[in-house]
Amino acid sequence: MAYIRPFLRSPLAATPEPPYQARANTVEHTARGKDMQPMNRHHQIAVQLKPSTFQVLKQYSKTTGRSYATVITEALELLATSTGETSQPLVKTSQPLVEASQPLIYAKLDTEDQTLWKKRVRQLREGGKSYAAISKILFQESQLSGQDGLPLSPSTIRSICSL
Structure with missing residues (x-):
């Protein structure tokens, strides 16, 4: 008599079992039950150290x-958990691209203003700047952004140049 693993069906069965039933006895899947404790999860992080x-x-x-x-x-x-004796934060964060204020949303500008911005974009492009660099420059200098308040995407800058 041949030995068949308990979680596999016989090769003579009419319909095969779905793959999730074949793996139901593994630790990974039994820990996901509603009455079971959640599995410990580990997260991988990347840090840059001196x-x-x-x-x-x-x-x-x-x-x-x-x-x-x-x-x-x-x-x-x-x-x-440490409570520093200084009032400075324990972790240094990167500086924002610009100080927080109301962005200038390109899509909401009237036609005349858009024409002026197109001219500025074309000047930067003729100067050899990439589309991404132009977007960053416009955001840093004038806070020109998309409707989401983020810098214009390089594809938007490219379409501005082509119009």
Whole structure:
């Protein structure tokens, strides 16, 4: 008598089982039940460290016998729970492209203003600037944006040049 795994149907069965039933006995799928605890999830992050900081963390990982991921996790947890004695934030953020204020929305401009902007875009394009660079320049200098308040897309700049 041939041994058949309990979660597979016999090859003589008229209809095959759906793939999700064939995998129902794996840990990955049983932990998703409504009465079960949710599975632990791990997230991968990318960080840029100074070479000296990297060496310190790597050396600490070796001397303590912990994995590098564990050391990074502990450092992040320590950073999140520490209350600095200074009023400065623990994490530095990048600077915004421009100071927050009302953007100048290209689609809502009247025809005369759009003509002036088209002229400016064409001048920048003749100067050898890429479509993305033009978009960034216009946003930084004049806050010219799309309806979403973000810089115009390079394809919009390209269509402005072609009109």
